[in-house]
Amino acid sequence: ETGVTQSPTHLIKTRGQQVTLRCSSQSGHNTVSWYQQALGQGPQFIFQYYREEENGRGNFPPRFSGLQFPNYSSELNVNALELDDSALYLCASSLELRATTEAFFGQGTRLTVV
Amino acid sequence: AQRVTQPEKLLSVFKGAPVELKCNYSYSGSPELFWYVQYSRQRLQLLLRHISRESIKGFTADLNKGETSFHLKKPFAQEEDSAMYYCALKGSGGSNYKLTFGKGTLLTVNP
Numbered sequence: 001e002t003g004v005t006q007s008p009t010h011l012i013k014t015r016g017q018q019v020t021l022r023c024s025s026q027s028g029h030n031t032v033s034w035y036q037q038a039l040g041q042g043p044q045f046i047f048q049y050y051r052e053e054e055n056g057r058g059n060f061p062p063r064f065s066g067l068q069f070p071n072y073s074s075e076l077n078v079n080a081l082e083l084d085d086s087a088l089y090l091c092a093s094s095l096e097l098r099a100t101t102e103a104f105f106g107q108g109t110r111l112t113v114v
Numbered sequence: 115a116q117r118v119t120q121p122e123k124l125l126s127v128f129k130g131a132p133v134e135l136k137c138n139y140s141y142s143g144s145p146e147l148f149w150y151v152q153y154s155r156q157r158l159q160l161l162l163r164h165i166s167r168e169s170i171k172g173f174t175a176d177l178n179k180g181e182t183s184f185h186l187k188k189p190f191a192q193e194e195d196s197a198m199y200y201c202a203l204k205g206s207g208g209s210n211y212k213l214t215f216g217k218g219t220l221l222t223v224n225p
Contacts, residue, residue: 004157033211033212033213035213035215040217041217041218042118042120042200042202042215042216042217042218043158043200043213043215044215045212045213045214048211048212050211055211056211056212058212090158092213102160102163103160103213104159105157105158105159106157107157108157
């Protein structure tokens with residue numbers, strides 16, 4: 001069984017640029033969620049995809065967008081990067097859309113905006 | 115609105131001592147509560163969930179709806195318990211898609 005993998009592991013971008021982060025969900029999982037974790041904070045929910053459709057969204061501006069592909073892998077896109085977007089971005093996959101379902105996390109992508 | 119509060123940013127205990135990591139939540143319905151742990155250089159992983167009512171690595175947590183708390187306890191801490199601990203909540207019904215995390219408590223178990 002393959003776990004959740006994210007790429008790249010580290011990234012440095014300039015303010016105003018665009019970035020795409022990638023996530024491969026755990027085998028058999030059809031639900032992917034993205035979280036932003038700023039330094040010293042807990043992960044904050046960005047959005048979730050279930051069977052290629054956005055299923056919920058947190059308090060993030062529209063320049064944060066995503067996709068889920070037929071194989072359930074996912075992308076997080078951020079446009080017009082701001083310095084405050086510097087954070088660890090976590091992807092989590094789960095087997096189904098239930099409250100009790102365990103979320104399996106990737107190792108994260110560390111984004112630095114300069 | 116969903117909110118999770120972990121009042122202690124840092125907690126330091128000696129090996130063999132009891133440990134309690136506090137978690138309080140705010141949610142109007144019936145939440146699902148979780149404890150996630152992150153060991154050094156490892157990914158975030160589930161430690162336990164209230165619905166399972168299980169003990170994992172000697173840790174237990176009881177959901178107290180009256181006090182809206184879900185404190186994590188272990189009677190005898192071990193050095194390998196040193197890690198970052200996050201309490202998290204999932205709502206019911208339409209808001210059950212997201213985990214709301216607290217800011218975390220860094221537990222250090224000294225020899």
